[in-house]
Amino acid sequence: MPLATTHRVGLVDQVIEQLRTAVREGEWPIGERIPTEPALCEQLGVGRNTIREAVRALAHTGLLEVRQGDGTYVRATSEVSGAIRRLAGSELREVLQVRRTLEVEGARLAATERTEEEVAELRALLARRATELAEGRWEDFARTDAEFHGAVVRAGHNGLLTELYLGLTEVITASVAATSTITPGVEHAPEIGHEDLADAIAERDPERAVAEACGFLDELLARVESS
Structure with missing residues (x-):
């Protein structure tokens, strides 16, 4: 859908919010180049300086990445995620350590705060995960596994913890893929299940x-540290 036309008050802030919304709602997926400056100027009815200032602000937060001579690309789905991606870098061990901190508390809260609907959601995600594993759909498996862990944290009904965890979504999905025991053509230990956690x-x-949340994350950490 086209971006809404801005009003003549706080133009930069309005453009920042509309660009942020387009990214958050998936209009421009991660890794995709956003429209050119002239295209955005035409869509939003603002000048190039306004667009440049808005893009510069979002690049500073890690949401966008400006590549000189190539364009501007989506780097993360939120400023929180962008900041975490910068901090985490490619150090898988650090990502798993942060996951452990958030997911263990999330599991504890979920066990006391969850609803029956949320339990049903966890069961459904595990069933889908098992199907993707059996069918060798590796990328789908990684996404569903990450979605399961996110659902556990949400079931704890702690808004701040959930927001922090959502900021980790991309690096968590990447860590699932990196530590997955179903990588084609590679010998691994048996896949870690989550039925006992559910x-x-x-x-x-x-x-x-x-104990269940600690157990599987400690096992993943041990695998990474011994590799």
Whole structure:
């Protein structure tokens, strides 16, 4: 859908918000080049300086990446995610350590705060995950696995924790793919399941949920550190 035309008040802020919304809603996926300056000027009815200032601000937050002579590309879906991507870099061990901190607390909260609908969602995601594993759909598997962990954190109903975790979505999905035991043509240990974690949450057992969350993340960390 085309971007809305701006009003003549706070133009830069309005453009920043509309660009941010386009990225957040998936109009421009991660890795895709956004429209050129002339195209954005025409769509928004503003001058090039306004567009440049807005793009510069979003590049500073990590949402966009300006590549001289090539264009501007989407780097993350939110400023939080962009900041985390910069901090995490390519150090998988650090990503897993942060995941452990957030997911263990998320599992503990989920075991006491979850709804029946959220338990059903966890079961459905695990079923989909199992199908993708059986069919060798590696990229789908990584996305669904990351979605399952996000659903666990959401089930804890802590808004700030959920927001922090959402900022990690892209690096978590990448870490799932990097640590997955189903990489084609590579020998690995058996795939780590999450049924016991879902059971602990369903049974409102926070201690067991914490133990399950700690267990699989500690195993992933051990694999990375021994590789």
